[in-house]
Amino acid sequence: CKKNFLDRQPTDSLSNSSLFSDSSDVIAALNGCYSGWSNPVSGLQGWADGYNVIYMDACSDNVYSQYPWEGFQAYGNGSATPGGVVPNGNSDNLYNYVTIQKCNWFLSNVTRAPISTGLLARTQSEARFIRAYQYFMMSQLYGGVPLVTSSLTPAQADAVQRTTKDSVTQFVLSELAAIAPNLPVAYSGGAGSEIGRITRGAAVALKARIELYTGDYADCITDCQQVMQLGYALYPSYTDLFREKFAENSEVILDVKYIGNTSTSNTNWVVGVMPSFTYGGWSSLDPLQSLVDAYEMTNGKTIDDPTSGYDASNPFANRDPRLAASVVYPGEQYPYADGSSNYYDPLDASSSDFYQSGNNTSVTGYLEKKFTAVLSDYNGDNGIFNTGLSMILIRYAEILLMDAEAKIESGKIDATVYNDLNQVRARAGMPAVDQSVYNSQATLRTLVRRERRVELALEGLRWFDIQRWQIGAQVMAGPVTGARLGTVNATTGVVTYTGGNIPVETRLFDPSKNYLWPIPQSEIDINKQLKQNPGY
């Protein structure tokens, strides 16, 4: 018998030693860092993913996640437990080092490659950004997490300790500062181009976001100003900004890319969770009344202002246009994918969208609309579970709002603050800020916080605002509701209200524990060094 009869090598995988021989190897290995991890349910995800963009609002007072098995409901109502992380639910991928491991591997090997110093610096910077983004997200959700920057053995991994949140944040900020100069401002070109790679704007914008979150307002303002010099602009249509066909528009600073109409990998199927049964979706994420109430009237007044003209029996008239662009409400004419039309009716028992039917219908009477405003974008093969919608992670409007907020918080209230806010409002079709009303730090603080909530609604940022503003006890506790009960006239869409708001659930919020998520119990079980967050 042959001596090597038992020596068998895989024929579909590479060995480490044969890689990094030229620039194409380097790019392939870098693309591997972008590819993220493979979810057993939803297939390959990107380095960040659409799930967590839209589901994160279910952890806030904006949205109710109606299916516990999707993994986010418990974070919204305060019932999350260390052992209660839903396996294969959407949230269980957030305490995850797959992408970090890939970046660590890339960074420890790329220096072997015979490539130009420019390409080396750029590719290293992309990988360092992706790694920094993971640490940013994890430290926001869990507080301090083990900071791992090289490959570990199973035994080492099972004994790592948590690094403090401050140290993780400092690491992320210093990484972002270091890599920004090495990254290009933009990638050009059409199909097959490299648009979607990390840019300098992304690095600086993320840095600004973290500085705002940590209250480092001076640096935040500096970074926002730097981004403003990079050529970004608000996209004229608030609705179209979020449509697949207008991807990579002038407002987008950082997004995660998908491709539609493919079998399983890299499609953004999470779009399908938003529309209701009648529109071919699941109604997984249902907006709450609290979000709807946050939108101003078109005259710039809030609905609780007696002079605003708000009519409780016609609540959706004369509201901030961003409400209709973000939420489907009872009686709204919301076209099907084939273009035929219908008045959305979650209120009548005979309707197939009845809020109590238990058949993939919204239980709050509202649907998310931001990413599904024009369902005909997803008609035919390219259906709502098979889309190529890029999910925006950072866009220019947030830079403007961050600049304004940082200045308000640091007491530097000048014309640029109003200019930032007015740019955002004007694009949405709202009047300029009434400077006679909003003339103090306190009133402007209220305004910028509301403006952030409605402008960035359903984009996964609300929870981080609640966290840093420490307003959980005010906004996250107690009963939450949906739309008012009544009947929808099927031919006119006119709603006749006959009852109170739909009760959805009663939430609990304990400020001593609920600002952080629990470390999954399975991790604590394996690694005895890992300390649980307080209260869990």
Next chain:
Amino acid sequence: RPAAGQEVLKKKVSLVADQEELKTVFHRLSKEAGVKFIYISPGVPDQQRVTCLAVHEDLDVVLGRLLGPLHLRMEVVGNQVILKPEVPATVVVTARPVHGRVADGAGVPLEGVSVTVKGSNTGTMTDAKGAFTLDATEGTELVISYVGYASQTVKVTGGEVSVVLTKQQNSLNEVVVVGYGTQRKVDLTGSVSTVSAAQLEDRPVTSLGNALQGTMPGVTVIQNNGQPGRDAGSINIDGIGTLNSTAPLVVVDGIISSMNEVNPNDVESISVLKDAASAAIYGSRAANGVILITTKKGRKGASQIEYDVYVGKQTPTRLPDYLPSWQAATMYNQALANVGSAPVYSATDIQQYKDGSDPVGHPNTDWLNLFYNKKGLQQNHYLGISGGSEKTQYLFSLGYFDQEGNVAKTQAQRFTTRLNLTTQATRNLKAIANISYTFNPFQEPLSSYPGVSAFSQMIRQVNRISPMVPLKWANGDYAYIGDGNPIAWLNSPSLGTYNKYLLTGSAGLDWEPVKDLHVKPFVGYTLTQDQNKSYVADIQFYTATGSAGLYQGPNNVTDKYDNTTYVTLQATIDYMKHLGNHTLKILGGYSQEYTKYYELDGYRQSFLNNQLSDLNAASTTGQTSNGYSNELALQSFFGRFNYDYDGKYLFEANLRYDGSSRFDTANRFGTFPSLSAGWRISQENFFKPLRPIFSELKLRGSWGKLGNQNITGSNSDNTYYPYITTVSAGQNYVFGGANPAFAAGVAPINGANTALKWETTTETDLGLDAAFLQEALTFSAEYFVKNTSNILLNIPVSAPYGLNTPYQNAGAVQNKGWEFNANYRGRQGAFTYNIGANAAFIQNKVTSLAGTGPNISGITIQKVGLPINSFWGYEAEGLFQNATEVAKHATQSPNTGPGDIIYKDLNGDGKIDQTNDRTYLGTYFPKVTYGFNVGAGWKGIDLTAFFQGAAGVKGYAQGIAIGQVGTTVGKPTSAMLNAWTPSNPGASMPRLLTTSYLQNDPGTNPSSFWVRNASYLRLKNLQLGYTFPQGIARRIGAQRIRLYYSAQNILTITSFYKWIDPEAPAGTAGYDYPQIKTSTFGLNVTF
């Protein structure tokens, strides 16, 4: 003759000789009978090998049997027997064919019975139906002899010869197939169970594995799906030995294969090697036990043609008893009331559901009836032709099996053919070649549900869609719920077709260069190909008003082709030596196995319409393809030593040295020894007085170690190359602006472990075999302890590792238990009967998880000290009766109210949480499995009933399998009629709740409330047959004609839910095709 001579010849002797030299046999007889044999060699061929079996028979009878075929005659002088060559007789009468049939006392035909014309060298063997034909002259005598039965002599009269042999020795004298050879059952020192073809015959089983259910103690077959093509049961031997795959090794005629590819009609015998000592010779693969299947071989004599056929139909054993729509509506209202909501259905609605006056608006759709509406016809044909000359024997067979399911488009077929050849090429060289081919296609409908096209999804939706949803709207379009409409899917062109092609060939030699030294090289080859195609049609649903509603698409096809090549080379050398009362046997061998798997699949979508389904007919946009291969190589050296003293003391030792390509060089080989010994107490002199009642008693014991290197899982790199660090391709991302495109990426995905080594199973086994009342009653019992350690496990690693966890040697499992088997045969005149029973009591527990765990997965847990995958959840303490009780009890959930399940606060902290209040709730692995059979025969009529069951087993059903309430999704079962209400405080079910209230849900909040006793007793098979008198058979030129009715699974007694089969998978949630019962009529004809 002198009187002394007569006495000598009437001495009772016992003799067991299996291919022993005549000289040795005479030596033993002379000792036993106290006579002296005198003969002159070479006139008497004293080195001729003979086989003879006798227990307490007259010496002359024994000698007659022994000497007849050798043409020797004897004379007795005093106590001396003089042997001489017979004077050749002159043939004066022409011989002509004589037909006959041999059966045992129960009327069961005996196969392989030797029939010789007394005083000549003409002889033949009976076939599987007990029939024989040979040329003999009228007036001569036929000697009919068979191992274990008393021989008979019959005079040839010209008519048909019909012989009933009575059992003389028990089945302990059977020859049993063991690893790389055969052994007589009396000589076994390990734990081996056998099943013969007769026990499996004529049962309408769809696969051989399922036929084994309940036939042997300790061999647990669980069949939890009745879908054609997917109904293969899982087999466990002596418990669940590992946390890995527990499937035993299956060896068909020396080649590793699978139970389900063998045509049950082709099988001659099955041996199951249960303990480590007997399985040790298959060390590298044997940790879960070994099933050795021997196929039928041709026999010397005239050609036999056998034709078997059966046709029948099947129906589900149990289907969920969902309630009609008016009750579903009423109960939904009740659930709404329970959660504080207003009712949705008015009294008028409910009346309309009840009277059917509005069939579209208020229908009562019986979805199950629309779904399970096919007859489920099943047919099986088998044609076997066998025979052979003195030197060459052959068997050729053709089989066709066709099973249609009860759902349209479900079907499985099996086409088999086999040719087995044996030839004595030269005096000392025998060649054996077998070739078989199986084509095994099956198909099933597929669903258009996005991302989950599996047929199980369709079953789930059928069990889920409410009777209040119409099949079609008034305009004729299919109605639908959020997930679609299962009947629309069923009637669409979606189809999964799975073709399996299996070619198996082997060739071997048996060369005896020196007397008693056998050299046996062997080569085996199998080629398995799968061609699987899943075509999923797209469906546009329309609303009741005709608008385009739900779209499920695009239509797409996945075409998958894979191919497994397996080549094994083996060689053994064995040698046997008798030294007086000592018998020594040694065997040495080498084996290598090489497996290569190759897979290629392509996916395309967006066909123009749903008429074509080949890849080329679809758009290339969005197409994907995958391809990979993997290899596995095993290399083994092994040896066996047997020692036997006078048939009383038996000893065996095995040693095996195995290497696997799955391990790194340093850990590649493992050494696995075993020892076993037996003592046949009944052969001792002191036991002689007991023999009339107590004819056999043997004690045996064994100890051994076995290795396992098999790692199962879907990740090929991890399971085939677990020690090699790799970088995976396919880690792609998307770049580009408005028209993005894939960008190829690579990254490390799989963790590797260079320290990985063999998993080891150590088993100790003690057994006792006994026979009573002239072998009419046999009994065996054994006790075993089996410890598996260093289990190859994919234990979790802390997240910062960032790679798919590598396999590690972690964890240990223990199984121990008792096994019993007893059989009795009797007769009253023409009425014969037999009864048999077996039972196994097995306990299993996880003894180590290498410091990790417990691993909780849904309703089950892996935890040290508990059985593998035990149920894990809250301890239910009944139902809350009022709000005061709720308030006084530990906090469960904010929604808890009267009628909800009370969970025990195990840690007493005043709140119920999953971390602290869950506990062990039982296991779904049966504590006891048993089977028993009764058979009776009377003048050609035979009746057998075979029962099988399990006790001490828990079942768990959840979700739609239990029933839900809803408007369009979820439907209640009859059990929910007994839901809690204030006026029904003693209810068996908690109060009805809408589906978003999960406090009682068996999936979200597992509790003992939902753990049910799933013990059962099943009439697995009932057969009533009639064998026509031979006169009638011969009129159409047949030797034997038997007509029978056979039914499978016809009766099940259980306290589990009356609509869920007790063998349904643990945690069944309504996704499973039901278990089926089958009734068939069959015919066996032998020409």
